[in-house]
Amino acid sequence: MALHLYNSLTRKKELFEPLQAGRVHMYVCGPTVYDYPHIGHAKSYIAFDIINRYLRFSGYRVRYVQNITDVGHLLDSGEDRILRGAEREQVEPMELVERYTAAYFRAMDALNVLRPDISPHAAGHVPEQIEMVQKLLENGYAYEVNGSVYFNVEKWPDYGKLSGRRVDEQQAGARLEINTEKRHPADFALWKRAEPEHLMQWSSPWGKGYPGWHIECSAMAMKYLGESIDIHGGGMENKFPHHDCEIAQSEAVTGKPFVKYWLHNNMVLVDGVKMSKSLGNFTTISDALEKFSGDQLRFFILQTHYKSPVDFTDEAVQAASQGLERLRGAYRKLSERLDRRSEAGAEQMAVMNLTAETRRRFIEAMDDDFNTPLAIGVLFDCAREINKLLDAQQDDIDAALPPVKALFDSLAGDVLGLSLSGEEDGQSAAPFIELLIDLRNAFRQERNWSMADRIRDELQNRGVVLEDSKESTLWRFEK
RNA sequence: GGCGGCGUAGCCAAGUGGCUAAGGCGAAGGUCUGCAAAACCUUUAUUCAUCGGUUCGAUUCCGAUCGCCGCCUCCA
Numbered sequence: 284m285a286l287h288l289y290n291s292l293t294r295k296k297e298l299f300e301p302l303q304a305g306r307v308h309m310y311v312c313g314p315t316v317y318d319y320p321h322i323g324h325a326k327s328y329i330a331f332d333i334i335n336r337y338l339r340f341s342g343y344r345v346r347y348v349q350n351i352t353d354v355g356h357l358l359d360s361g362e363d364r365i366l367r368g369a370e371r372e373q374v375e376p377m378e379l380v381e382r383y384t385a386a387y388f389r390a391m392d393a394l395n396v397l398r399p400d401i402s403p404h405a406a407g408h409v410p411e412q413i414e415m416v417q418k419l420l421e422n423g424y425a426y427e428v429n430g431s432v433y434f435n436v437e438k439w440p441d442y443g444k445l446s447g448r449r450v451d452e453q454q455a456g457a458r459l460e461i462n463t464e465k466r467h468p469a470d471f472a473l474w475k476r477a478e479p480e481h482l483m484q485w486s487s488p489w490g491k492g493y494p495g496w497h498i499e500c501s502a503m504a505m506k507y508l509g510e511s512i513d514i515h516g517g518g519m520e521n522k523f524p525h526h527d528c529e530i531a532q533s534e535a536v537t538g539k540p541f542v543k544y545w546l547h548n549n550m551v552l553v554d555g556v557k558m559s560k561s562l563g564n565f566t567t568i569s570d571a572l573e574k575f576s577g578d579q580l581r582f583f584i585l586q587t588h589y590k591s592p593v594d595f596t597d598e599a600v601q602a603a604s605q606g607l608e609r610l611r612g613a614y615r616k617l618s619e620r621l622d623r624r625s626e627a628g629a630e631q632m633a634v635m636n637l638t639a640e641t642r643r644r645f646i647e648a649m650d651d652d653f654n655t656p657l658a659i660g661v662l663f664d665c666a667r668e669i670n671k672l673l674d675a676q677q678d679d680i681d682a683a684l685p686p687v688k689a690l691f692d693s694l695a696g697d698v699l700g701l702s703l704s705g706e707e708d709g710q711s712a713a714p715f716i717e718l719l720i721d722l723r724n725a726f727r728q729e730r731n732w733s734m735a736d737r738i739r740d741e742l743q744n745r746g747v748v749l750e751d752s753k754e755s756t757l758w759r760f761e762k
Numbered sequence: 763g764g765c766g767g768c769g770u771a772g773c774c775a776a777g778u779g780g781c782u783a784a785g786g787c788g789a790a791g792g793u794c795u796g797c798a799a800a801a802c803c804u805u806u807a808u809u810c811a812u813c814g815g816u817u818c819g820a821u822u823c824c825g826a827u828c829g830c831c832g833c834c835u836c837c838a
Contacts, residue, residue, distance in 0.1 A: 520837060549831095586786075
């Protein structure tokens with residue numbers, strides 16, 4: 284089975300066939316950088332990170348573009364989010380943007396999310412956006428009123444095809460004041476007139492102003508990925524209006540399909556309701572990292588499919604972390620065995636079959652719309668088999684072990700982005716810990732159990748767990 | 763009201779028109795161990811929200827009902 288993915292546009296699972304053989308052009312809606320990123324952002328960008336990683340693993344050349352929104356994204360009040368944030372923190376708008384762009388990438392790095400190939404800023408692409416608006420005016424799909432330009436949805440019968448909405452069914456003014464400049468309540472802003480005191484404004488054919496929110500994604504996606512792109516991703520809540528607006532304005536300019544596959548990830552919930560800025564029920568990623576490692580958060584998120592919601596609680600992350608520890612345990616034992624293996628012995632069929640089967644089942648899971656929970660289940664099955672093999676104390680499996688470790692490095696490491704060795708931290712303490720272990724083992728030789736247990740307990744109190752086996756004593760940090 | 767989605771064991775979570783309904787966490791018992799830890803073995807859903815229908819057969823398809831969530835121009 285080749286890669287299949289669920290396309291929001293057709294509401295079906297489809298065989299993935301890129302527009303150009305062997306290449307994938309992917310665009311994902313990035314963050315608006317006016318505050319710290321929270322767990323909701325983590326789920327979203329981890330989901331697309333997995334897609335990016337898996338496409339590369341599958342042999343595609345990928346260009347992954349994810350924008351940084353730093354202008355034009357308005358609040359209900361009509362204020363620009365960036366300007367509101369700049370006022371709150373008493374800094375220049377671009378200073379605020381810099382601050383939270385850095386915070387965003389710091390958080391993503393901690394979660395081991397690979398950087399996109401291009402992270403374009405909206406404010407750095409105003410000419411491209413103006414150019415698109417001009418084309419829409421020339422085509423007759425847009426109109427200008429008092430220095431603002433709106434997209435005319437009545438000229439575009441397909442408007443709403445992604446979300447399945449029809450404009451005449453919308454309740455105008457249900458949530459916001461009706462804008463009297465618009466010809467139709469569903470018309471959306473491509474360009475907004477700026478009042479003189481507005482801090483972020485650019486010259487345009489229609490006077491001083493700033494771009495509407497939706498136009499940035501179309502302009503930047505097309506600039507870097509072409510008029511038709513393979514994959515466009517984003518959060519479900521952006522299907523309407525954001526993505527429907529992107530489709531309408533892009534296709535009205537080019538006359539070509541804008542996106543072949545639309546992918547939408549689901550939400551993070553807190554006590555059953557969506558985690559969001561406006562509800563104030565969010566946990567920032569940096570706060571979560573105080574309690575859990577990036578790997579633990581990542582593993583927790585990947586144990587739910589990207590299209591399903593996940594309820595975020597400390598208990599749930601803790602339970603997932605126990606599972607991750609299980610995978611780590613198998614990997615640790617495998618690594619330790621490899622350090623002192625003998626070259627003797629033939630490759631055993633049992634081990635070779637395990638490697639092949641694990642790889643096959645993992646790929647089958649991921650090919651089915653990136654089913655990470657199922658893929659992780661495959662790794663758990665493999666871990667159990669590894670533990671059994673290593674427990675069996677057979678020397679003749681040694682030669683077959685390197686491919687098993689390489690497989691884990693590839694599937695868990697490269698594709699899922701998990702670090703199983705857990706060896707990054709505290710290595711400077713290793714010689715001293717190992718010294719204590721040697722001492723303890725000397726006590727054990729003498730059957731001095733009280734001293735041996737005291738060393739073990741004291742180490743445990745300091746977060747170091749010992750595990751005795753026949754040949755050696757393994758140790759690890761416990762988070 | 764409109765559009766989309768969900769309801770699987772104590773908890774989390776895959777999945778399939780018929781073959782033992784994955785896996786993880788937790789819990790109980792056992793093996794191993796000086797004792798632990800880790801690991802391994804066994805047990806933990808005769809049943810997939812409820813009620814109908816299609817079918818030789820449905821948890822899986824269809825319909826209704828109940829409950830929950832998201833969106834309907836703020837959000838990843």
